[in-house]
Amino acid sequence: MTEEEKLRADARVNRDKILEIARDKFEAEPDVSLNAIAKAAGVGPGTLYRHFPSREALVLGVYHKEIEALVALAPALTAKHPPLVAFRRWCDRLARFGRMKHGVAAALHAAMADSDFEQTYWPMVGAIEHLLHAGEASGDFVPGTDAEDILLLLGFLWRVSPDPAGEMRTKRLLELIIRGVHVR
Amino acid sequence: MTEEEKLRADARVNRDKILEIARDKFEAEPDVSLNAIAKAAGVGPGTLYRHFPSREALVLGVYHKEIEALVALAPALTAKHPPLVAFRRWCDRLARFGRMKHGVAAALHAAMADSDFEQTYWPMVGAIEHLLHAGEASGDFVPGTDAEDILLLLGFLWRVSPDPAGEMRTKRLLELIIRGVHVR
DNA sequence: TGACCAATCGGAGAGCTCTCCGGTTATACT
DNA sequence: AGTATAACCGGAGAGCTCTCCGATTGGTCA
Incomplete structure (x- = not known):
């Protein structure tokens, strides 16, 4: 825009x-x-x-560039890696972002989970959609998985603590989600 | 207490x-x-x-009885049903609760996801632990799944809208999580 | 250049959250 | 019953969020 x-x-x-x-x-x-x-x-x-108009909007304004980069990363990853790897790497990256910005996590959480923030929400959904489509096309992912669902689920990233224990928790939960979208 | x-x-x-x-x-x-x-x-x-001391604490005070009932439900369900069914039913119940109290969801979310609210957080974790253990014992669930992880993940329930679309989303995401904890 | 007007500014103010502490009162003990 | 005291009360107040609107100013056109 x-x-x-x-x-x-x-x-x-x-x-x-x-x-x-x-x-x-x-x-x-x-x-x-x-x-x-x-x-x-x-x-x-x-x-x-x-x-x-809100604290969330300001946070989004501040981290706009970083978020754009994250969105742009999705196609790049699907181009270079098999779908499962791409998805996992993208989630890792998102997790790292969440960990770095942990102090503003609450605002980011509200912002990303709320489709009122069109400038951020939809590009983010688009990125996830991209990753999911690649997986569906290759037959690796359960078909029909909704990108908005996944973004909602990934909201947990904004609530884990940034210490090593939280890092482990993130790892475990991403595994779980990947098992959830992976067709076996 | x-x-x-x-x-x-x-x-x-x-x-x-x-x-x-x-x-x-x-x-x-x-x-x-x-x-x-x-x-x-x-x-x-x-x-x-x-x-x-906080809005969250007050909300928790108000719904204390309901939450206790939810916690008590877990053992009852594992006693009557196979682990997978018990887990699913308990999650459904939690989802219904979340949907009913949607207006206060933000406060409930903060409260349940935050282990500072010991009175609520740990019993809740205990309930989930109970459900998971049953599943591990029967070999249905991936071993080593952490109850706190699951509670954190279930936090999405407090953010879905209470309309039919949200209900569908809840359904899909619970499926995904169940696929994530289910072995094979 | 001058003047108009729509966009923008910024601060006063309403209402909220949360704290602090002097005053009050239930309870225990004699 | 009388009293000591620990527990409790409640309102004043500081600081915040967010809105509203009169004053101000950048952009434009004659």
């Missing part, structure tokens, strides 16, 4: 400044108040909330 | 009143402010928050 293009110059400056500040603040302390971000960015709360 | 016994008489009255009011309010409008509940119950916010 060309949303960034059609913004008025001052609005674009503000938007960028907010994102820049927000990225730093989130890194430092994920529970930062949006008020604080607005103040640090030199705008009023009204401005921040007009650009990003 | 005997927590209700050792309360001072006035505290118990307040606690019960709060729960009674909260049940009604939640039924009517899940997003009610806790302030409103406190006022309707005739206590100050301080009192409400001392009894239930």
